[in-house]
Amino acid sequence: MKEEGQLHSMEEIKNKLSIVSEVIAPGSKVVYLDYPVHGNIGDLLIMKGTEAFFRDYGITVRKRYSYVNFRADSIIPEDWIVVCHGGGNFGDLYPHHQQLREKAVKAYRRNRVVILPQTIHFDDPLEEQRAFKKLSEHPDLHLFVRDETSYLKAESKINHVYLAPDMAHQLYPLPSNPPNNHRNLALLRTDKESGQKESSVSFDHKADWPQLFSKWDRWLLKLILASYSLDRRLKNKIPLRPVWYFLADKYIARAMALFDQYDRILTSRLHGHILSCLMDKPNLLLDNSYGKNKSYSRLWTHRLEEESFNGKSGGNHSGDMYPQSS
Structure with missing residues (x-):
């Protein structure tokens, strides 16, 4: 405490x-x-x-x-x-x-x-x-x-x-409105860094970052990238950065809104864990393919499992993420 x-x-x-x-x-x-x-x-x-x-x-x-x-x-x-x-x-x-x-x-x-x-x-x-x-x-x-x-x-x-x-x-702290619905979100990697323990977790809904983006978003991202490529050829004359930062804020807000629908987050994404902690939301971090998550948690965020903040549990609420044998 x-x-x-x-x-x-x-x-x-x-x-x-x-x-x-x-x-x-x-x-x-x-x-x-x-x-x-x-x-x-x-x-x-x-x-x-x-x-x-x-x-x-x-x-x-x-x-x-x-x-x-x-x-x-x-x-x-x-x-x-x-x-x-x-x-x-x-x-x-x-x-x-x-x-x-x-x-x-x-x-x-x-x-x-x-x-x-x-x-x-x-x-x-x-x-x-x-x-x-x-x-x-x-x-x-x-x-x-x-x-x-x-x-x-x-x-x-x-x-x-x-x-x-x-x-x-x-960015700490970020706002959060816990729904108190006892529901779990599993935010699990689907790319080349996905880990081996993800099939063992129980959850009410499963997602990954790419699912936050609609077809329109993906088309817009392609257009933004093409514009950045053109900007390089024009020696950086196009004011693209403010537009992109505006969109980035929208995408982050979308991720926060997703997290706010659940009381607890299970994730193999390091920034699923960090975003949960920024929002003081209980979470469990699974490792990625090469140990990045485990190494990060052991150095920085392992203490969060032992404390609560203003009635909210932050960090790795469900206990020791990584047994001593791991």
């Missing part, structure tokens, strides 16, 4: 993001690179958390580029910091994003480059070795990682490596 005056664990986790301000000082001018333009709610939560961090710490974003419209010949003043979007795409599962980071490191050797909290995963050890070699050649690269496994991989290869929670935690 929390003592009176003690911070909720989600506030404590949010406060741990202050370590990022030791590398990106308040008042800095930054370029936000690789912000997501796709329908993954987790990445959109990271993006909104990153923007909230910039606002809360008085950091000025001078330019923003997605991986679609980024040009390595874009001129960036040397006193601007290049800040790369965080998440779980550091590795060879999502090569476009890894390639973009490597291009930025090569193009902006006189700028500080900061990679926000990532989980590192390579299927190919040789590709991992090659990628770290390229990144380590930059004289002022700072890498934040979200779990100890990633930290151990990077600390001997990159000069400046730090542990920090996911940037979405900067």
Whole structure:
């Protein structure tokens, strides 16, 4: 139980993001690179958390580029910091994003480059070795990682490596209206990161992020991506980002509305877990295909199973997610 005056664990986790301000000082001018333009709610939560961090710490974003419209010949003043979007795409599962980071490191050797909290995963050890070699050649690269496994991989290869929670935690708290209907939502991955334990959970409704998007949404996403591609060819003259951020807010609100229909969330999506925690909603986190969820929870959110907040249980309400033998 929390003592009176003690911070909720989600506030404590949010406060741990202050370590990022030791590398990106308040008042800095930054370029936000690789912000997501796709329908993954987790990445959109990271993006909104990153923007909230910039606002809360008085950091000025001078330019923003997605991986679609980024040009390595874009001129960036040397006193601007290049800040790369965080998440779980550091590795060879999502090569476009890894390639973009490597291009930025090569193009902006006189700028500080900061990679926000990532989980590192390579299927190919040789590709991992090659990628770290390229990144380590930059004289002022700072890498934040979200779990100890990633930290151990990077600390001997990159000069400046730090542990920090996911940037979405900067959004805490998000509003929630528990329905008290004792119903469970299972938000389970259906992609290449899906885990092995998902068939063992009981639920009242099953969903995944892609099901939040209608045919119209998918068509609109294709149009947005085509527009971003055109913007790259036109040297970033089209003001697309405000339109996309408006749509991203709508998609996040849709995910929150889905969660608010249920009292408890069972999920194999890391950001299904994090969104539940941001909304102080009881949840159970299952692992993904390569241990990302387990590693993250053990480092940051495991304490949430032991406490409640204003009468609401937050975090891993149903007990120990990962037995000692796992």
